[in-house]
Structures are given as structure tokens and as C-alpha cells.
Amino acid sequence: MSTRQRYRLRNHSTGREIVLEAEPEEVYLDRDTGEELEVVGKVLPLAPSESRLPWAVEHLRFCPWCRQMAQKDLNDCPTCGRRMGPLGTPARNG
Ligand SMILES: [Zn+2]
Structure with a gap:
């Protein structure tokens, strides 16, 4: 490791x-x-990190809460710390 x-x-x-x-x-x-x-x-992210995915667009998703990018293999947003929904769930406004 x-x-x-x-x-x-x-x-x-x-x-x-x-x-x-x-x-x-x-x-x-x-x-x-x-x-x-x-x-x-x-x-990104800077080592050490929970994610091993390179910070590349094919590995990223948008956090439904803060709209910042996060790696797809993370459950919690590294920016706002909130739990992101399952992949494929459309982000809702409000
Ligand atoms: Zn977030």
C-alpha cells in the first residue's frame, strides 16, 4: 500500500x-x-486518500449537494462531506 x-x-x-x-x-x-x-x-486527491482513482473526468461524478466533483468510488463527498446517492441517481434541485 x-x-x-x-x-x-x-x-x-x-x-x-x-x-x-x-x-x-x-x-x-x-x-x-x-x-x-x-x-x-x-x-487529486492528495495522498493518502480513500480513493485510488485518478482525478480524471471518467472517474468523476458531481456531488448532488454541493455540485463539486468527486470520485465515483467514494460514498461521501470529499468537498462537503455529505453522503452522495447511488450512481445514476439524478441530482435534484432544492
Ligand atoms: Zn458535496
Whole structure:
């Protein structure tokens, strides 16, 4: 089990992005091209977290309470802490 922070790294010449657990001061190379990867961002949530899903749109849903994004594998919204309904339940106003 790892609690290291995950980062998004990008190869500028190919535009390819990967997510890995990285140390911010280290240099990482693209396994295919050997080119240096640039850190383009941290992957939320910050370690440690209940969720292991990358902070990517395909893993996110909108909290019905506060309308902030949350990972689909979480039961409680990381922003407002309220329990989110089952997936697929349409958010209601009011
Ligand atoms: Zn919320």
C-alpha cells in the first residue's frame, strides 16, 4: 500500500500523459522514447486518500449537494462531506 502522491507527467513531443507515483524532485523518462517527462500536475486527491482513482473526468461524478466533483468510488463527498446517492441517481434541485 502506498500513500505517495500521484503526479501527471507529460511527454511534450508526443503529448502522451501518464500518471504515476512520483517524487517531485526526480526526473522521469518516457519508457518508449527515453525523453524527459514534465510534471504537469498533481493527481487529486492528495495522498493518502480513500480513493485510488485518478482525478480524471471518467472517474468523476458531481456531488448532488454541493455540485463539486468527486470520485465515483467514494460514498461521501470529499468537498462537503455529505453522503452522495447511488450512481445514476439524478441530482435534484432544492
Ligand atoms: Zn458535496
